[in-house]
Amino acid sequence: MSKRKTAIVVAPGRGTYGKGELGSIARLHGARFGARIADFDAQRRTRGQPTVSELDGAERFSVATHMRGDVAAPLIYTATVLDWLSIDRDRFDVVATLGNSMGWYSALALGGAVSVSDGFRIANAMGLNSQTHGPGGQILMQVVDENWRPVPGLREALFACVADIAARPGVGLALSIDLAGMLVFAGNEEGLAALLAEAPPTPGRDPLRLAGHGPFHTPLMYGSADKAQAELPASLFAGPSIPMVDGRGHIWRRFASDPSAIWDYTFGHQILAPYDFARSVEVAVREFAPDVIILPGPGDTLGGAIAQSLIGIGWQGLSDKASFAERQKADPILLSMGRPEQRELVVA
Template sequence: MSARKTALVVAPGRGTYGKSELGSIGRLHGARFAAQIANFDAQRRDRGQPTVTELDGADRFSVSTHMRGDVAAPLIYAATALDWLSIDRDTFDVVAVAGNSMGWYSALALGGAVSIEDGFRIANAMGLNSQTHGPGGQILLQVVDEGWRPVPGLRERLFDLVADINVRANHTLALSIDLAGMLVFAGNEEGLAALLAEAPPTPGRDPLRLAGHGPFHTPLMFGSSDKAKAELPPSLFGRPALPMVDGRGHVWRRFSSDSADLWDYSFGHQILAPYDFALSVQVAMREYAPDVVILPGPGDTLGGAIAQSLIGIGWQGIASKADFAARQAADPVLLSMGRAEQRGLVTGLQ
């Protein structure tokens, strides 16, 4: 038998379960993981919430329902966790895990720091807790050109502008998530309005206000952090079974990580401070040099940010969108389980 390929698994966050993903949990996992889905459903039912099965099996996708935090988070977690359980371990040796934003809570379960069941409890609670904040939201801006190369000086100009806006009276604005080729800034309504009005021209797309998103990864989320720490005890956490790379680029290792510190980070810094997704991917690649990156579902929208993170460090000579596309065609470095042809390579069920 040929040697297994080493893999980094990256859990997606908000905005990945959309219209195209409706019904995917039942379709892809209903038969094999019926007991696991029943556990998720029971947890939701006990809280008086619509079940994963009901939400995933709805007749139509509703933006007002399915994109809401208390619905999106459990659907995304369920899809990610069940995809994780579907990875063919005879083909892939997972050497580390990471996640984007709310995907960190999925990464906790993938990395073995919490159980799959408790991971759902955490994701479900945080989906609701994430709605506990003052007025505000997030804005997404692109900072790379059509070839996924950085636009000279644009990132620096944006950070200078955000710093200027943040010191104005009644304005709050800060980096929320660094996605390599895109930056997400978050703040109150005054800060967001100023950014939209004063942002320099950006390539590809106009600045985008993310619908239904709060001022995530800023101190404006203190209410969410307080609720999480009150509701989700440290006893849920143990030491990880796999290395986990967080939103600071810090590696939580198997034998040296303190579970109380991990709990404090997950419901403190992770909620209240910027999440550097690009750095987390880059640290994992440099530290563990995996053969491939596996992106579980739902969807595959995080694939661009992963590719741009690799471009940012020139991983194995990949320096542009064209380089990445050529590599994908010849010997894929990124396997997205949201794509049918790549899913089969990961699950071994083609």
């Protein structure tokens, strides 16, 4: 019997390459994956863009530069896919991949639906395309208490508030991403202002306007979808070699997935409709029953959302933040490659 642990791999999305990650691509991967980085740099150079190496090697982190879509997306993709290639396959049998929002583009490469090189092409193009949208952005709101237990009635109250605001003339507002313990709402400026003014009180952090983010996963992103479909052909796609779970909880299986349908979802529904990350985690763990969940870099900020998704379905007895912390000490179920002590358990 194989001694390998089964694993699902979750690709992070926007907001994960921050000040603490500056220089990490060169430091962690420069020696081993120099040729991969050179390919990514060449793709950027051809488009007249600063290279990944230049951006990762900057003297200091700049919110104005590094958080912009056309910079953040290629940096995050590079860090994620090179971490993926670093996973010790003698210790882990990867049974499925998924991602959060922009992380879906990384998941396509992790799952083999596109090549690593074409995955960078897609992530880089979508970093630019994501800036093609109407006015608006995203607001992050917490719906669990300090021990990651749902606040009774809060989720329902927020959705009712959003529905009321969205029904007003000239207002755009909708769910963008469901992160289990947090909800991201997106819309135009009128919708966002109304939400901040009228939303019921939330625990923990105050509602947060996400810097540099557009109204992702809403119909306000039609310009982005149109550009993607015109620039990125279906011929880049193939059937996955590893099952992929998308932002609806749909599983794209080996030998049973139409590449053109993956293309259509990626540059249609995935851009224009809510991304249910919590459901994708729920489906992945219930369907594939992994021993562990591996979170590649950059960073580890998505770890809380993964844990809250597991708590939401009581996975293996997890019921709150305290029980998750105890499990992590005794027998970690979540291995975050952005944490040095957990990275050592994963890399070859």
